[in-house]
Amino acid sequence: KQEVTQIPAALSVPEGENLVLNCSFTDSAIYNLQWFRQDPGKGLTSLLLIQSSQREQTSGRLNASLDKSSGRSTLYIAASQPGDSATYLCAVRPRGAGANNLFFGTGTRLTVIP
Amino acid sequence: NAGVTQTPKFRVLKTGQSMTLLCAQDMNHEYMYWYRQDPGMGLRLIHYSVGEGTTAKGEVPDGYNVSRLKKQNFLLGLESAAPSQTSVYFCASSTRDPQNIQYFGAGTRLSVL
Numbered sequence: 001k002q003e004v005t006q007i008p009a010a011l012s013v014p015e016g017e018n019l020v021l022n023c024s025f026t027d028s029a030i031y032n033l034q035w036f037r038q039d040p041g042k043g044l045t046s047l048l049l050i051q052s053s054q055r056e057q058t059s060g061r062l063n064a065s066l067d068k069s070s071g072r073s074t075l076y077i078a079a080s081q082p083g084d085s086a087t088y089l090c091a092v093r094p095r096g097a098g099a100n101n102l103f104f105g106t107g108t109r110l111t112v113i114p
Numbered sequence: 115n116a117g118v119t120q121t122p123k124f125r126v127l128k129t130g131q132s133m134t135l136l137c138a139q140d141m142n143h144e145y146m147y148w149y150r151q152d153p154g155m156g157l158r159l160i161h162y163s164v165g166e167g168t169t170a171k172g173e174v175p176d177g178y179n180v181s182r183l184k185k186q187n188f189l190l191g192l193e194s195a196a197p198s199q200t201s202v203y204f205c206a207s208s209t210r211d212p213q214n215i216q217y218f219g220a221g222t223r224l225s226v227l
Contacts, residue, residue: 004156032213043118043204043218044157051213089156100145100164101172102216104156 002027002094006105013080014113021075021108023090028068031093035064035075038087038107047088048075052095080112116140120205120219127195127226135190135222137205143217144210146188147172148180150201151221157204163188164210195226 003026013019023033032051036044048057048064050073056065063076073090087109091102118139127133137146144165149157159172163182177199179191188207192199202223206216 034215036218041221043220044206046215046217049213049215091157100147100162100170101159102157104158106154106156 002030002092002103004090004092004103004105006088006090006108008108009106010109010111012111012113015080015082017080017112018076018078019080019110021077021088021090021110023073023075023105025071025073025092025103027094028071029095030068031095033064033066033073033090033092034102035062035073036089036091038089044089077110080110082112082114085110085112118205118207118217118219120203120222122222123220124223125225127192127224129196129226131195132191132193133195133224134192135203135205135224137188137190137207137219139186139188139205139207139217141207141217142185143207144185145208146182147206147208147216148178148188148190149204149206150174151204152201160190160203197226200224200226 005024034049035047050066061078066073087107089107091104121136147162148160151157161180163169166185169180181189205219208216
């Protein structure tokens with residue numbers, strides 16, 4: 001069974017800092033990996049999706065990388081802002097049986113201090 | 115743009131009571147999903163549907179039933195609620211392509227006393 005781990009569980013940084021969130025997964029047979037943002041009391045919003053054949057994806061101040069062979073992904077946030085404060089979740093979609101099931105990490109709760 | 119809408123947003127049940135959570139999507143997506151989110155655990159798939167009239171079990175299906183009578187709606191039922199079903203429930207939908215993104219509703223917070 002796919003296991004997804006996110007470290008750290010919580011992170012607090014001053015505004016303007018660049019930061020990296022980590023995600024690791026145990027089975028490299030994946031279709032894709034997604035990073036989501038979750039605000040308190042809200043649903044999940046997809047930030048970036050990396051296909052298994054890709055190494056990275058960028059959207060604005062966000063850059064996500066994928067190293068499938070080592071089972072790792074990172075989400076890089078440049079010039080952090082207080083509005084970036086949220087919980088960030090990564091999820092992998094496996095290949096083969098269970099391809100309809102996303103496996104989620106427990107998230108990293110980010111606080112950006114003004 | 116409504117996207118994925120879940121009702122109700124909050125509910126408190128007593129042990130043994132039943133209820134139905136409703137998910138509606140207006141994006142004409144073929145696939146729909148029900149997840150639960152518990153503290154210290156990632157979201158886990160309860161049931162999913164790949165089309166009208168079809169449903170399948172996910173990772174944690176016990177104690178839940180689902181129905182997809184219309185393409186735009188996916189219902190999650192609890193026949194006899196238990197305290198272990200206290201959780202936040204999320205519905206999502208996506209197109210058929212497995213590479214595509216799942217779109218999530220805002221969630222239903224359920225407490226079973």
